[in-house]
Amino acid sequence: FSLYVILHSSTTTGSASPVPNSYESVEGGGYSGTSLQASLRHLHPYSQPFPSLSELSSALGGLGGVSELEAETLRPVNLLQERNILPPKHAPPPEPNLSNDLRKVNCSPDTFRCTLTNIPQTQALLNKARLPLGLLLHPFRDLTQLPVITSNTIVRCRSCRTYINPFVSFLDQRRWKCNLCYRVNDVPDEFMYNPVTRSYGEPHKRPEVQNSTVEFIASSDYMLRPPQPAVYLFVLDVSHNAVESGYLNVFCQSLLDNLEKLPGDTRTRIGFVTFDSTVHFYNLQEGLSQPQMLLVSDIDDVFIPTHDNLLVNLKESKELVKDLLNALPGMFTHTRETQSALGPALQAAYKLMCPTGGRVSVFQTQLPTLGAGLLQSREDPNLRSSTKNVQHLGPATDFYKKLALDCSGQQIGVDLFLLSSQYSDLASLACVSKYSAGSVFYYPSFHHVHNTAQSQKFQKDLQRYLTRKIGFEAVMRIRCTKGLSIHTFHGNFFVRSTDLLSLANVNPDSGFAVQMSIEESLADTSLACFQAALLYTSSKGKRRIRVHTLCLPVVSQLSEVFAGADIQAITCLLANMAIDRSISSSLSDARDALVNAVVDCLTAYRANGSNIQPSGLITPAALRLFPLYVLALLKQKALRTGTSTRLDERVFSMCELKSQPLLQIMRMAHPDLYRIDNMTEQAALHLNDSVIPQPPLLQLTAEKLTREGAFLMDCGSVMFLWVGKCCNETFIRDVLGYPNYASLPSNMTEIPELQTMYSERTRAFISWLLESRTFHPAFHVIKDDTSAKTSFFQHLVEDRTESAFSYYEFLLHIQQQMSK
């Protein structure tokens, strides 16, 4: 450790506010002047100038035959002395320590990721490590390459019903051994023939056994009823408030533009229901000259006015649908209705969709005030910044939950778009989507004129929402090797049995998480496998099964468990657990539990290493970002206290953390910060004739910002471009299109397309960032002296605020807790 002290002598160790300029000079901009730690890492860990490192590694106890990869991830890092722990580029997810051929066929980490890539052998070993064991899944992700198996027989294990996968073992040519329950099964005759290579007798070369992500075409054994057509129902709020906000125009225009691209086939059906204090249906029968509106005012006992023609075939009634969408915004411009009967409208929607199932999209702009499911305003604005417990995080009534369960039983998924500017009790309303496998979208303070940023985001989100792939009447089952069992599920679905999840709709943008425990010792196996199988009906009416299989090694040493820890997956799983705890018990309990998770884990690590200096906060390299990520979670809107947070925004942040895929959650919790006014072509990517610069990631602290620069912060659903007061004018002119800083408007929401080199480079970088994302973020250009800069600065998690620790103080707090 003397090594580290010498190299850091220019900094004041142990102080909370180091001198800014020294870091900038070390930083230097561009790839070369990156952190000292990175440069140390480039040298071989066992090379001569660093003898102490190998001594330390052996001092960690029992690491005789450790591989180089493991030695790197176990390298002890003293967090109190390392200032630059963030690597300049996102580290790839840890690779499990498997043989090369297994590694090649293993499931992609974007689809299936485990918190510990080395599974402990026993529950006792897992408890010693004090890390949660769980899986993060994104099973219906958009894939560019998906092998589809068209054979008639789907080979499955006879006892546990696992699908055949790359990790089974073939005993001889005619028998195979299941890798989850170890039963020996026979290979059916049809399986012996390989249609891809046209050869016989090589079952292990078949595509099911060569790929860990496959899609089977399901036969009629897998269907309870003929596959349903795509049925879409739109339930729209048309009260005075809704018309004022102007969302109807945006929605109707968007749907008109995307009507052809709605996923489906010739059987696709569509319908509309509008509501204010009464419920309105639209007869769109083919042959009518214009759509006919039917009004039901008895909201205590809503009934369906006509049996058919409310949900019509899209192809046949397309003209009528277009007429309705063109007329709809105008029909309600002079409405004086201020009440909203959401509950009855949802009951009507349920009755309409009962026979077929499908998707219901609900657009709501205020608190429902009439009929069943009416809600009261529960938020007290004075308690928004309270440091004590936050109340009303759970639903006020179980009307929406019961409705969601009924919908789930009839294969109806309900998606909620909340576009309100005042408190609308999202905690109760979101239940209707949570248990029916729908998604929740929230646009606070939506207004088509006063808030164009939200309006644009709504339009772009609608485009993705209407055209994305969808699966109907789906169920998902997650199986694990004998000895492991799943005990808690996180995400939007209904848990129908101990491992069967019922998803009325499945979409490519939702992620799920599960927690596991080790019931029996895994000592006699060396590999643990997990399989997620999703059975769904595609929008074209075909029944498919998408199967993902993940294989991980089993280890018996505590150090190996630490070496394989995947810190991003651990953070996401802890976020899910914290949210469950804050709803079932209290927010402060959840926050304490998060801090204790870090303290316990680091204490466990220290207790197992020997002869390491007791001073300083030592973590293995694999876990060095753990305190930083937990601090970022504690400062998230969902879990923060002391800063004014509206209740609906807090609840929405909780819903996002529980239903988004891992990469999106990490961007939300710990945004990426780049300096973009001085990007160079050094180490740039060359893709498709464009040069994409790769500026390094910066730590989220105001130290890294400078008045002379412009910085881009990528928070997942929103992006900020912060321009410093003295930013060089070439940048402002060439990229933003304004002559100088003073002339920049305060509400710029996009970068103009200019023909300058700077502009092209910046736009190439930003489009590269957006490429892997499905929902485009809202974009804000922020000047340093506007009030909007607080939304930028609240994401700088390493800085101190009046109610929360800075990163260094948090480390000291952890150290203090550890010594108790």
Place this chain on the structure above:
Amino acid sequence: MAFTFAAFCYMLALLLTAALIFFAIWHIIAFDELKTDYKNPIDQCNTLNPTVDRVKKIKRVRLALKLVLPEYLIHVFFCVMFLCATEWLTLGLNMPLLAYHIWRYMSRPVMSGPGLYDPTTIMNADILAYCQKEGWCKLAFYLLSFFYYLYGMIYVLVSS
């Protein structure tokens, strides 16, 4: 042998405890079936059949609701009876269970109808395990109190 009010109370309590034992057994069976649903592998159609399974499960949850309230009410009834019969020792032994019932009912999830179990959270392994343990403990308690009331009844009949 005098047939006092206390003897009558004990006799009634004996019969009602038999009913409570029956409820406890029903409770255990319901949760065990919920838990072992997934251990039914071979029959493909059944495991993929949503309607039957789901109705069964929700029905079982409704059964639980139906048997929770009667159990609590019966227990409260004979606590009141023992109060009237001034059998303090028996009342004292039943007090903890009464307090537990009241606590359990107060801290139930938000629901419009009466009931304790929420179908969306009941499949969580910790909640399921807790409910099963609760079932076994209650069975043991009711069985012991059955024999205690039997003894109490005979004692009261003989000693007056």
